[in-house]
Amino acid sequence: MADMSELRFTKGHGTENDFVVVPDVDARLDLDADLTRRLADRHAGVGGDGVIRVVPTAAAIDESVRAMADRAPWFMDYRNADGSVAEMCGNGTRVFAAYLRREGLETADEFEIATRAGIKGIRFEGDVVATNMGRWHLPEEERARADGFDALVHVVGHGDPWSALSVDMGNPHTVVALPEGVDLDGLDLLHVPEVRPVPPHGTNVEFVRIVGPAHIAMRVHERGVGETRSCGTGVCAAALATSFWAGEAEPTQDWTVDVPGGRLRVRALPHHEVELAGPAALVADGMIDLSSL
Numbered sequence: 001m002a003d004m005s006e007l008r009f010t011k012g013h014g015t016e017n018d019f020v021v022v023p024d025v026d027a028r029l030d031l032d033a034d035l036t037r038r039l040a041d042r043h044a045g046v047g048g049d050g051v052i053r054v055v056p057t058a059a060a061i062d063e064s065v066r067a068m069a070d071r072a073p074w075f076m077d078y079r080n081a082d083g084s085v086a087e088m089c090g091n092g093t094r095v096f097a098a099y100l101r102r103e104g105l106e107t108a109d110e111f112e113i114a115t116r117a118g119i120k121g122i123r124f125e126g127d128v129v130a131t132n133m134g135r136w137h138l139p140e141e142e143r144a145r146a147d148g149f150d151a152l153v154h155v156v157g158h159g160d161p162w163s164a165l166s167v168d169m170g171n172p173h174t175v176v177a178l179p180e181g182v183d184l185d186g187l188d189l190l191h192v193p194e195v196r197p198v199p200p201h202g203t204n205v206e207f208v209r210i211v212g213p214a215h216i217a218m219r220v221h222e223r224g225v226g227e228t229r230s231c232g233t234g235v236c237a238a239a240l241a242t243s244f245w246a247g248e249a250e251p252t253q254d255w256t257v258d259v260p261g262g263r264l265r266v267r268a269l270p271h272h273e274v275e276l277a278g279p280a281a282l283v284a285d286g287m288i289d290l291s292s293l
Helices: 033-040 090-102 141-147 232-245
Strands: 006-014 017-023 050-056 074-080 110-115 118-125 128-135 151-154 162-168 172-177 194-196 204-212 215-222 226-228 255-259 262-269 273-279 281-289
Touching: 006 090, 017 033, 017 090, 033 050, 033 074, 050 090, 074 090, 090 110, 090 118, 090 128, 090 232, 090 273, 090 281, 128 232, 141 162, 151 172, 162 232, 172 232, 204 232, 215 232, 232 255, 232 262, 232 273
Parallel strands: 017 050, 074 110, 172 204, 215 255
Antiparallel strands: 006 017, 006 281, 050 074, 110 118, 118 128, 128 273, 151 162, 151 194, 162 172, 204 215, 215 226, 255 262, 262 273
């Protein structure tokens, strides 16, 4: 890391999935796992579910990311709170986009950003930010179509494991439709849900309850973080899985998804893509003394 004693940051959230946003327009900062953990620490640091570095795409370390620079000048370098690198973060894309607009780094109502999961299209609808989350797929589609599930998930205190469906949103998800009589609010998500077969790169686990037509409620245990108030890619995965269980290869209508932190909209797009829409808030700006972390 360059010799930096202080670090400017912005705190933001999307449906209370919160992030420490760190501008690095000169590409001087080495956002390693240790610094990420210290920044995300809710007691000794700024606190957040993850850390987002705002850096020119052309300056990214990964060659595959740099290749996106012609279309998307800014790269969302995202890390989970435990310091692990993540492919992307759905709620984070909205916070990232709101930061770019506030700082004048982007000025249009529609633009594209770079992530490790590819280019994501952003569209502003007043106070709502919509992100084209890109293509999705079922990693075990043949089994899913035959059995309706491809994994088992066990939660502490709930006896036999529940059947679940894997959904790839550019990052891995495992979605559980809660059996009749199981209270969504009563789940113990302090412990990591046990998933079988064991995902090679870990997984985010979503627990879903039907509220009404095209309307679900969800809680999520995020890989590398724990339970969060919201997860954008998880919201999409949950809506897509529920639509699949209802017999639709792709959603034919918008889905409303309630999470502890608020409400989001999921919309199917052409070419097997999906859009996530919801609010983004930038709530504080500050300067942190790195020697104090």
